[in-house]
Amino acid sequence: MRHALKAFPQLLRTGFAEAVAYRAEFLIWMFSTNMPLVMLALWAAVARSGPVGSYTQKGFAAYYLAALLVRLLTGSWVVWEMTMEIRQGTLALRLLRPIHPLLAYSAENLAAVPMRGIVAIPLIVIFLWNVRDQLGGDPILWTILAPALLGSWLLTFLVMSIIGTLGLWFESASSLFEAWLGISAILSGYLIPLDLFPAAVREVALVLPFRFLLSFPVELVLGRVDRWHALALLVAQWGYVAAALLATRLVWRSGLRRYAAYGG
Amino acid sequence: MRTVNVIRAQLRASLSLAVQYRLDFVVEGLLAILWMAVTLVPLLVVFQARQQIVGWTFPEMLLVLGWFVGLKGLLEGAVSPSLMNVIEHVRKGTLDFVLLKPVDAQLLVSLAKIEPWRSIDLFGAAAIFLYAFRQLGRWPSSTDLLLAAAMLGTAVVVMYSIAILVVSIAFFAVRVDNLLYLFQSIFDVARWPSSIFRGTLAIVFTYVLPLALMTTYPALALLGKLTLPTTVGALVGTALFAAFARAIWRVSIARYTSASS
Numbered sequence: 139m140r141h142a143l144k145a146f147p148q149l150l151r152t153g154f155a156e157a158v159a160y161r162a163e164f165l166i167w168m169f170s171t172n173m174p175l176v177m178l179a180l181w182a183a184v185a186r187s188g189p190v191g192s193y194t195q196k197g198f199a200a201y202y203l204a205a206l207l208v209r210l211l212t213g214s215w216v217v218w219e220m221t222m223e224i225r226q227g228t229l230a231l232r233l234l235r236p237i238h239p240l241l242a243y244s245a246e247n248l249a250a251v252p253m254r255g256i257v258a259i260p261l262i263v264i265f266l267w268n269v270r271d272q273l274g275g276d277p278i279l280w281t282i283l284a285p286a287l288l289g290s291w292l293l294t295f296l297v298m299s300i301i302g303t304l305g306l307w308f309e310s311a312s313s314l315f316e317a318w319l320g321i322s323a324i325l326s327g328y329l330i331p332l333d334l335f336p337a338a339v340r341e342v343a344l345v346l347p348f349r350f351l352l353s354f355p356v357e358l359v360l361g362r363v364d365r366w367h368a369l370a371l372l373v374a375q376w377g378y379v380a381a382a383l384l385a386t387r388l389v390w391r392s393g394l395r396r397y398a399a400y401g402g
Numbered sequence: 403m404r405t406v407n408v409i410r411a412q413l414r415a416s417l418s419l420a421v422q423y424r425l426d427f428v429v430e431g432l433l434a435i436l437w438m439a440v441t442l443v444p445l446l447v448v449f450q451a452r453q454q455i456v457g458w459t460f461p462e463m464l465l466v467l468g469w470f471v472g473l474k475g476l477l478e479g480a481v482s483p484s485l486m487n488v489i490e491h492v493r494k495g496t497l498d499f500v501l502l503k504p505v506d507a508q509l510l511v512s513l514a515k516i517e518p519w520r521s522i523d524l525f526g527a528a529a530i531f532l533y534a535f536r537q538l539g540r541w542p543s544s545t546d547l548l549l550a551a552a553m554l555g556t557a558v559v560v561m562y563s564i565a566i567l568v569v570s571i572a573f574f575a576v577r578v579d580n581l582l583y584l585f586q587s588i589f590d591v592a593r594w595p596s597s598i599f600r601g602t603l604a605i606v607f608t609y610v611l612p613l614a615l616m617t618t619y620p621a622l623a624l625l626g627k628l629t630l631p632t633t634v635g636a637l638v639g640t641a642l643f644a645a646f647a648r649a650i651w652r653v654s655i656a657r658y659t660s661a662s663s
Contacts, residue, residue: 166580170587177444179591183456183598190451313429320436329440330447 142237146245149237153249164250168257171209177329178202191334197360200272201331203265204359208352209328210258212291214247220302221312229397240299240390247295274361282368283358289375290351296382303386306393327353333362347382350375408505412513416484420518430519438471438526441593456597461537463595465621468530470593473557473616475523477589481565482582483515489572489582497658508566508651531624542624549633550623556640557616561589563647564611570647570654592617615640 157164178198185195193201220243223229232239266273274280301318305311323329325348332343332353343349354371357363363371421427445467449460458466488511491497500507535541542550568581588611596607596614608614615636622628 162575163580166584170580170584172587173590176590176593179598179603180444180448180455180594183594184448184452186456187452310425310429313433316433317436320433320440323440324443329444334447334451336450 142241145237146241149242149245150249153246154252156246157250157253161253164253165257168210168254171206171213173323173328174202174206174209191331193331193334196269196272200266200269200360201356203262203269204356205328205352207258207262207266208287208290208355208359210254211251211287212294212351212355213254214291214295214298216243216247216295217298217302217315218312219243220299221305224302224305224397225309233394233397240386243299244295248291251291273359276361276365278365279358279361279363279368282372283355286355286358286372286375289372289379290355292379293347293375293382294351296379296386299386300382300389303389303393306396322348322351325349326351327356347378350378405506405509408509409513412510413516416514416516417518420516427519430517431522434475434520434522434526438523441467441471456595458595458597461534462621462625464530464534464537465624466595466617467593468527468534469554469557469617469620471530472524472527473561473592474589475520475527476558477561477565478586479517479520479523481512481562482586483517484512485565485569486582487511487514488569492572492658497655501655501658507655508648512562512566543626546624546626549628550620552633553615553620553623553628553636556636557620559640559644560612560615563644566647566651570650573654573657589613589616595621612639612643 181190181193181198181202182195184190185193185198189195189197220229223232229239232242235242297318298315301311301315304314325332325343325346327343327349332340332349335343350371354375358368445460445463448455449463453459455463488497491500491511500510503510564585565582568585571581591607592613596604596618599607619628619632619636623633
């Protein structure tokens with residue numbers, strides 16, 4: 139473990155250099171994340187004739203821009219990389235290295251965050267400046283935002299790792315992830331603020347892990363939760379992170395025994 | 403006649419290539435249904451709050467969504483996979499083998515790869531149309547249907563031409579091979595009627611990147627609300643745009659210099 143911690147900063151540097159080297163592709167991938175803006179177009183048109191629920195036109199703008207920011211900062215791609223490396227057999231190379239492959243993956247994915255930030259932050263700060271009266275004013279909530287974002291990133295990464303590892307059992311693991319994406323688009327608040335759902339759907343969505351991927355940090359940015367509730371939610375989020383970490387370990391260990399390094 | 407034969411042979415080849423993976427049909431089919439549901443949910447939520455949005459009622463907006471679902475299936479099931487292959491060919495230098503064949507290269511690459519399970523999207527679109535018209539309580543006249551078919555034709559041609567233009571960029575800058583994904587994600591905007599946008603965006607999505615032409619006009623045609631000048635303008639514009647895309651494609655392959663060693 140100490141060994142791994144020593145190697146981690148260098149892995150981060152390498153990952154960052156890679157992100158810089160492929161900056162054109164990187165930029166295009168980032169611009170492809172435009173679903174919150176597509177949804178904002180609809181809601182902005184709807185809210186022209188008056189607020190919907192607790193959201194005015196500006197409220198919607200703030201919500202979807204915050205959602206876009208959270209998505210850009212907490213995104214990963216490890217599931218695509220894993221399923222490809224498993225299918226092509228190149229995972230064997232990673233297994234030979236004296237560092238846990240999942241740790242190496244996490245460094246690569248984490249190293250892209252500064253690059254994402256550099257590209258996204260100026261753009262979004264401008265937008266958020268225009269809707270700043272919609273943002274929360276409580277410094278405690280802004281403090282909670284940092285661990286909440288880290289929690290979101292970890293949870294996204296771990297779920298991807300679990301599903302990616304399932305690729306050791308069956309080929310269509312990336313399709314399984316597609317399904318997860320579809321469901322989480324609805325239940326994480328990516329497409330629609332959760333409080334606009336009918337009560338029955340909302341109740342379910344609030345306890346499922348999807349909310350902690352995106353909606354929770356967004357709620358903090360907009361100041362839509364009070365302090366104690368925010369703390370309780372943070373604990374719940376990290377509970378899910380711990381559970382996902384445990385599940386990742388279990389799946390990885392039993393999956394590796396099946397690994398046959400087919401292909402390359 | 404020869405062209406028809408080539409199209410048929412090429413379609414058969416890419417279909418038999420795809421049906422090798424039978425499990426994919428089930429898995430990808432289920433996914434297509436799931437994504438259709440995901441596309442519908444926001445509309446259901448919005449129409450809980452409002453009776454109509456910028457002049458569109460729920461069933462009318464479903465018509466736009468129906469065109470969107472169908473065209474998206476066509477884009478991601480036939481146009482994109484084939485043209486992605488071109489980019490791969492350019493990078494590896496294997497486009498030589500396509501260019502050497504005594505058939506038009508654009509025709510050949512455009513039908514190279516098809517994902518037949520995305521035809522589920524077409525059935526989904528049909529189901530959405532049926533439901534929408536039952537909600538409306540009336541059916542389109544035969545003139546409307548004819549007009550809608552013509553608009554569908556222009557939509558497909560414009561979509562395909564944009565994809566050809568995007569792929570042509572690959573001949574100049576191979577590094578930006580994911581530009582086609584960017585177009586796919588921008589196409590997501592076409593799920594709403596174009597009147598949702600105002601100002602600059604409205605102009606962009608009508609004239610620069612004519613998403614309005616792809617889903618809003620066919621929906622208006624089905625509703626019998628498409629005016630004659632708009633129809634003529636759309637047809638002429640589409641013909642010009644397709645010719646332009648074809649010209650750019652020819653300039654691009656002229657620049658191709660076989661990247662491989």
